[in-house]
Amino acid sequence: MLEDHTPASAWPATYPTGYAVVDVETTGLARDDRIVSAGVYQLDALGRVEDHWYTLVNPERDPGPVWIHGLTAGVLKDAPLFKDISDELSARLADRVLVAHNAAFDWSMLAREYARAERIAPVRQRLCTIALSKELGLPLPNHKLESLAAHFGVVQERAHHALDDARVLAEAFRPSLAAAAGGGVRLPLLECRPLTEWSEPPATPRIGRQPSYGGPSSWRPARKRPACPYPNPGRYEPGGRLVQGMRIAFSGDTSTERDLLEDRATEAGLHVATSLSRLTSLLVTNDPESGTSKTVKARQFGTPVVDEAAFGQLLQDVAPAPGG
Known part of the structure; x- marks a missing residue:
């Protein structure tokens, strides 16, 4: 983990007291796609790692771009369903700001999974590290995670593996957070509103079968x-x-x-x-x-x-x- 030298006494009192750095791998990018794995790094108020956690998730459908996340139908077949890991995940997220790279995507995927499970994610705010890098004016060639990691000298070992991506982001987030605190920068925090209007589309394809795109689903009618x-x-x-x-x-x-x-x-x-x-x-x-x-x-x-x-x-x- 990279070190920073911002004393706790100089930390803005309005900053959050804890963070959950999250990465999810999915079957795709559409509203009906599912999570296949999730990684969470819990950080304290200063961005220091407290714990980490990882799980596979059976998406109950074809796993999608295996060439990206490497998780085949065979690997995911015996993985727990999202509803079965939701309590553990909730414990990791509760009372923390969700941090992700392109946080709108990770939050929307989580919100939909919770809605399917007829539960509500215990997340009230999120912070996108892309938005934070813009607030800090970091000289990045683009807003890819690998560019943010390279800027802070963080070595990425397994790209598109949820736990390693969460680790990389956690290591890059700590100095970003310290720079923001040291400069009195307002954190780009956004509200997270649960989705409650999910209705399951007919004939949702199960894992091991090709997905069917014959009928639309409805998140918000x-x-x-x-x-x-x-x-x-x-x-x-x-x-x-x-x-x-x-x-x-x-x-x-x-x-x-x-x-x-x-x-x-x-x-x-x-x-x-x-x-x-x-x-x-x-x-x-x-x-x-x-x-x-x-x-x-x-x-x-x-x-x-x-x-x-x-x-x-x-x-x-x-x-x-x-x-x-």
Whole structure:
């Protein structure tokens, strides 16, 4: 484990008290794919390793890209089901911030597995190490785990093995965390909301059989979003509060699943817009220089822009509509 020299006395009091560094290997990247293995490193408040854990998981379907994770149907056949390891995993995650590289993916896979098992993951916040490396301005050629590992001199022994990937990330996270603490950097923490609307698709393919893509599943049933009941009060004023009725547009990838993020905005009384116009109050994007049509129009119209983390903070204190 790499050493750092940030004294505990200099640690920001607002930082979390513990972390669970997680990596999962899966049958694929779609919403219906399953976890085949999981690795967890438990870290204390300063990022020091307390314990680690690893398990195989029987996905109850074809294992998917064996050439990536190396786990065949034969290897996974006698592995425990997710519901059978969920208690142990929960004990490893409880009261900790989930840390992962591209945390939106690992969290969404875990949330879906917990939903299938009719349980709720004991995770309230997550931290993506890609987002943290951006906050720190690390000079990385790209945002792959191997690049982050190389930057901190961490040796990767078994790429795409859940336990080794979690180890590598834990070793790279500790100096990242220390650098953030030393520089007073705000950690890019995001809320984790459990998924509760899972319905099993018909004829889910079992392990050893080829998957069938004949019918869709439903995590969150397709529905028309209700109209915003409040008039648009105008543009968001940087440094101020969001106001109910403001028109919010999103552009690019988000760490939180887009539909969940839009749900939160709608529940707060905001108008989620599918396009950007002169009436748009605010654009939410993690990449304002991406050159998408929305970011280009935002620059043309002078529409305020914030990133996802800042938007999450603004959602916690939305002002009521005038006269509402």
